[in-house]
Amino acid sequence: MHSRFYLSLLLISGLLVISYLGLTAYHAVMPEWKYYQAEYKDLVVKNAKDDATRKRAMAMTLGFKQVYLKDLKREDRCINCHAGVDNPLMEGAKVPFKKHSGNYLVNHPVDKFGCTVCHDGQSFATNEKEAHGKGHETHWDYPILPLKYVQSSCAQCHDFNMLAKNGGEKVAKGEELFREKGCKGCHKIDGVGGDIGKALDGVGNQPIAYFPMKHVIGERTVFNWLKQHFVDPRALVAESAMKVKLAAGEDDLLTTYALSLKSEEMPKKYRRINYANPPKYDGEALYKMYCSACHEDGDKTIYDEVFKRTVPAIKNPSLLRTMNDANMDVIVKEGRAGTQMTAWKSSAAGLSDEQIKEIIGYLALKRPAEQHEPFGLAAFTGDVKHGKEVYEVNCSVCHGKDAKGGENLLGISLRSPVVQKKIDTELLAVTIADGRAGTSMPPFIKDSEVLTKQDVADVVAFIKEFPSAAK
Amino acid sequence: MRSEDVQEKDEKVSRRDFLTISALATGALALLGIVAGVFRFFKSDASYEEARSFKIGKPENFPVGTFRNIADKKVFIVSDDAGVYAISSVCTHLGCLVYETDTGFQCPCHGSKYNQVGKVISGPAPRGLPWYEITQDVDGSLVVDSSREVPAGTKNRFS
């Protein structure tokens, strides 16, 4: 009886194994791409304009294909299904048989470039789902790029001037926006830029796990994250200090540009960028790139909702009259500790001395011809004790009791190293006496006569005492 | 009565035999299938090397009189009255790349000389430069397959 039981067991399991093998064999003989190739063959036969082509099409063999790209470190297998990508007969055919649009393939032949170098997706896969790399289950960080972002790939090899005129308009426009919106005021690229935001080097090919994807709507891809982050940064990253004022469509352009920031360089023989002549920007362009994100156009003092403090108007003629280029040079290079103003010198935020000079030159265009009247502080001896009283009555309302400025106060911190060490006392005295038109700083002598010259000298002495007096 | 007996006995035996035979047969078949499947993995569909056949463009790019050296593919494409043909530019001696001369081809390394159809004229080269098959793809462009040699002198006209 037993032997009968075991025999039946053997029979059933044997049959199961055989049917499983049969299925596997069938799958190996007829993989997904083979159906596409068969359909492609039919299409070419149908579309053939002459007998010779038809004959060649009939003789086509179905078989596994790939483009081996040694330098790009990939084997692209897309052509197994996208078989007509460089066949002019497939101009009007449906996807995946369609010929590639435009004339990109003239200069980028498939056997030299493959497909994934521009479109992303998984180069080794042999079925649609895995090749396109969409969805969490494919475990692929670089899913096929939506066509609206594909131009990000052009910037791997081409410079933006060339792209702006030759089919890379979107990524070139994105790069321009990136400069004009002042993104580098907060973000470093190649070591140059502010430090309020994250450095953006290589952000375009970071893995998905690099981004906080929790609140992304729709599929969790890098491009979706970038786009939604451009639309509403705080929806994705609650503590973000990023400002965005984007017109419709600009989010997509900036996303395209951000995707082009890849950490890996293309092999030399593919690159067409001319590193010998990096673009040079004038003072105005540099101001936009590095300053405008916080100072906007620089004409008005702004209360910044995110920073919870005022951002001074640095193109204000009244300020420029009291400050000479050397004063400004110090502030730009050293920054203002305790505020969001970073040190822009080459060893910190990475601007060259020359670029800083360009920016100051641009700001100085707004400097009035007439100089401020000298205060002549040297003639007075300041009385710190009286200065303290004057301070508490007149200054603490805006600069704070401890003179640190801060949340909801209009005035700047007077304890910052810049005020304490870099700005000379004469300039402080002039500012107090004349005020700063266009900001909340009123004149205390000029027109108003609230204080006497001696009062001002006393307050200046008091302010200069801070580092030792307080704390 | 007798015959019935026999029949019954026969049937019983044959049924058991059938089960035994078929069970063993399926088992063996399944095993065989698995073993065959394992062997399938020794053969790959794709190789990690550059494709030996490559497109060189439309026939109209190779009018009569064309002589082109496609250096990165190591092949000369020539077109004359009789048709287009592809000659390897790899010297058959030790593999240097030959260059074109008035009388044919010349190897810079050990002085092998070939005539215009790639036949050895002098030097250490053991055999002539191979000719490769040229076919036409469905998109109209010519395809050279350097894994398929054709007899020297094979020229084809394409349109």
Ligand code: FES
């Ligand atoms: S390799 Fe050409 S002659 Fe030796």
